[in-house]
Amino acid sequence: MAVDFKVKQAEFAAYIRDPLASPAPADVDPERMAVYRELFFNNIDGFLSSNFPVLRKICDDQQWQTLSQAFFKNHRCQTPYFSEIAEEFLTYLQQHDHGDIFPFLLELAHYEWVEMALAIAQAEPRYADAALIAGLPHQQLSLSPVAWPLVYRYPVQRIGPDYLPQQPPAEPTCLIVYRDQDYQVHFLLSSPVTYRLLQIIAEHGALNGAQSLQLLAAEFPQFDSVMLTEQGSKTLIDMAEKGIIVPAAKL
Template sequence: MQRAFAAHLRAPDRCAPPPSIEDRRMGIYRDLIYNNIESFIAGGFPVLRSLFSDSDGAGGDERWHEMVRDFVYRHASRSPYFLQISEEFLHYLQHERGPRAGDPPFLLELAHYEWVELALDVSEAEMPSGLLQDGDVLERVPVVSPLVWSLSYAFPVHRIGPAYQPQEPPPTPTFLLVYRDRDDEVGFMEINAVTARLLQLAEGGESSGRRLLEKLAQEMPQGMQQSSGDELVEFGRQLLEKLLRLGVIAGLRH
């Protein structure tokens, strides 16, 4: 009885309800199950939701609801928590749904980008304590916050919306920094490959700001090393100070 009941709620059009239950009562459960799950997914992926709604109104929201209903039917969630429905939906898109006709080429990247905001918002990670919030960022060791994700996408996902839907990725990737600051607000910042690499080098939390910039300079093409030594140090100082103010750098230590 339970299996038949659950199968019908997952796929009302495919699986008949238990014959002993009045359809009016089954309808209450059908609506509650689907509407709750759909509302969480729509709230977690608002841009994706808007792209799967026909702008001319001819097809309404059929494509969106078809995708969500397929998720409810096909995906076996690993977590029972509503807050993790978005992660379950992302897993479904990445591993189970497969490409479909009419899907935008940036679908998976956009979905991941939108999921990151919720993931950081509810993350249980905390800023490390005992760090200095001011001081010389070059002489002290910058400690990157555990609430920071440095991301790279082929498409400029932070700009995508109903009015901008590129069909081909640009020549250079998009680097984005998503972080939760000291006030627990989630922020976004577009960065470049140099900043992304600097944060990667700083993740060990063992090198001073000056040493990090020296390592960065060693990795640059020979021509850039010769022409931009002092400029790189000054750029790095300003960048590290900015990241410290934002909470991307959790603090400094000796």
Template sequence: MAEARDFQAAQYAFAAHIRDPEHRPAPSDVEERRMAIYRELFFNNISGFLADTLPVLHSLLPESHWQAMMRDFLVRHRCHSPYFLDIPREFLTYLEHDRGARAEDPPFLYELAHYEWAELALSVADEDTPAADPVPGPELLDAQLQVSPLAWPFNYRFPVHRIGPDYQPDAPPPAPTYLLLYRDPDEAVRFIELNAVSARLLALLLEHADEAGYSARQALETITAELDHPDPGVVIAGGRGILADWQHRQILFHPGESAD
């Protein structure tokens, strides 16, 4: 039992040092040359994987900033999953709860990281694109339509899909950005920028997904009332066009026709 405790203590000391070599001493029974290899491999693997997962964010930060943030992530955060693909999700948790506000960080740091993480997460999601026969256009408004599990809506303060070397806003614009990420039948991850109306339509379809008989027409009538629109026909017609486009992209499907 004592040997097991000693071995566990040695493991903890080893892990603590490679996470935080500046403040945690190296195990005395490991050659420094070997320890340096372990430190470098550990740091470079984590940093490199996150750089590949968050390529836009990585490209916008000075390398010294990126390296310091990676080290702070390793020191402050404890991952709760043994899977490498879960590291970006853990990094988001670190940004949200552990890092705190830093003057050197761009104001869009978390949202851009989240957007890039979502692309990865959607690309490896286990769900399949529901197979279904298309609903004829005239019937779209009254059919019970479901949102594909591979269609993920998000709203951001910043237009994260536009951020890059030539566009790095210091403050969010007045209106939020609504994005719908989806995985198409060819397994490619794509996105659509929504406006407030189409985002509300999608939200209503998701909110009432388990409600038998709920239709897009009811959702559009709700939106018309919320907007106090003087011509409901305009909203209905515009909504029908949106639904047709979403069905074409297989973002929507009819549950009665879906394949197992």
């Protein structure tokens, strides 16, 4: 009788994912299947450990095994590329609540994923030159595709074995993560006002610096508009020099 390859493949995969719930293929040596299973799992577990080093460090072995085994067992990856396993793990965490381990777990995982995601991003922005920086009030601006303004409930950049908050602080944490011209990824602690300025630039697409600051001042009437514009102008220069804001694309 001919072997149905698809059936055999499904049996093999089911056992690899969850040997407690699925029997090993009848015609394969159990010890060999156990070796296969260990190799598969350890490979995935190794990638997760290297891509999420802080999360791995703050989890005890049981907590980490719970996460990695559950991902290995339950998630159906949509990509064959090892470089995208971290994003698949993040997707799994977004779909399955593991807040009983740490309330900040999802935010920390996202924070750790961002660095690799930007490092391998294919976008190649046209960075600002001296002329753009000198004429920022009148130049049309865009947010770099490799600059991500982010807001977290928890101060994820501080989390580690010595700091494991159980409640979020009163104020959110604003970060700007960006890749520079040398392909180095940087994390910049920001303020809600600067975060909103970058949002305005991203949302409107082709505002110049002066227009962006006018909209910002209108949203923060509690601040002196002259002082806000002066500080905002300095912020725009700093953001352009870092490559966070870039010249708007010509249509």
